[in-house]
Amino acid sequence: MRLIEGNDIAIGYEGDPVLSGLSFTVDEGDYLCIVGENGSGKSTFIKTVLSLIPPLSGSIVFENGLRQNEIGYLPQQSGIQRDFPSSVMEVVLSGCLNRHKRLFGYSKEEKERAVYELSRLGMDSRKLSPFQELSGGQQQRVLLARALMATDKLILLDEPSAALDASSTAELYGIIDSLNDSGTAIMMVTHDIHPALNAADTILHLSHGSYFFGTRDGYFRSEMGRNFLKEAGHDHQ
Numbered sequence: 001m002r003l004i005e006g007n008d009i010a011i012g013y014e015g016d017p018v019l020s021g022l023s024f025t026v027d028e029g030d031y032l033c034i035v036g037e038n039g040s041g042k043s044t045f046i047k048t049v050l051s052l053i054p055p056l057s058g059s060i061v062f063e064n065g066l067r068q069n070e071i072g073y074l075p076q077q078s079g080i081q082r083d084f085p086s087s088v089m090e091v092v093l094s095g096c097l098n099r100h101k102r103l104f105g106y107s108k109e110e111k112e113r114a115v116y117e118l119s120r121l122g123m124d125s126r127k128l129s130p131f132q133e134l135s136g137g138q139q140q141r142v143l144l145a146r147a148l149m150a151t152d153k154l155i156l157l158d159e160p161s162a163a164l165d166a167s168s169t170a171e172l173y174g175i176i177d178s179l180n181d182s183g184t185a186i187m188m189v190t191h192d193i194h195p196a197l198n199a200a201d202t203i204l205h206l207s208h209g210s211y212f213f214g215t216r217d218g219y220f221r222s223e224m225g226r227n228f229l230k231e232a233g234h235d236h237q
């Protein structure tokens, strides 16, 4: 079942395109990896899908009842955001939908859901800890739980493993794989070759104003894919 269809879109800022003519689809349960060099437009693409910035042209259509506010989002980290003076539980609950409508805090159901999301990610024992006292990998797991408060249909992750060591990275990708196995569609920006090689169904590679979008196998046969793998030191047969 289709979730998103992007048709001939141009993305960029103030009328100045970073990339034009981009078409893509995301289906229920898909795992889409977005790769490309720094500045190629990966975060711009993610922000466009989220309607944080408008496409300069073309259309992005949500299908089968997917709503804008049903997309969980883990933004690319700047460091500043990590100093939330809040508990783990408060950070996760801040991912609730329609928060502005409520005057008297969170409902029992929302609190139960927050604990459930934390326990899925192995962080429920830290729910009362100050967020800034967690390690980088633990913080990423809490921010993933926050993104999951909005939905379990589709989450967008912008470089979730940045600044994590190898074992925290492997652990985080394991968690993301298991979320995908349980039916959540994933759109993830990454510089790591491994998720693209192992987990992704589809790849979007942005490069110098052009792009590849298609299946993982198609990508491995494409010129862009073969060059990317060669640079990353992989010889894929």
Ligand SMILES: Nc1ncnc2c1ncn2[C@@H]1O[C@H](COP(=O)(O)OP(=O)(O)OP(=O)(O)O)[C@@H](O)[C@H]1O
Binding pocket: 013, 018, 036, 037, 038, 039, 040, 041, 042, 043, 044, 045, 076
């Ligand atoms: N708010 C903005 N206003 C104007 N131009 C921007 C803005 N944000 C990014 N850009 C420009 O758009 C281009 C794409 O940036 P983007 O952040 O999408 O790249 P990226 O692929 O996510 O890179 P990275 O791997 O470094 O995160 C860059 O040339 C960047 O300078």
Ligand SMILES: [Mg+2]
Binding pocket: 042, 043, 044, 076, 158
């Ligand atoms: Mg980026």
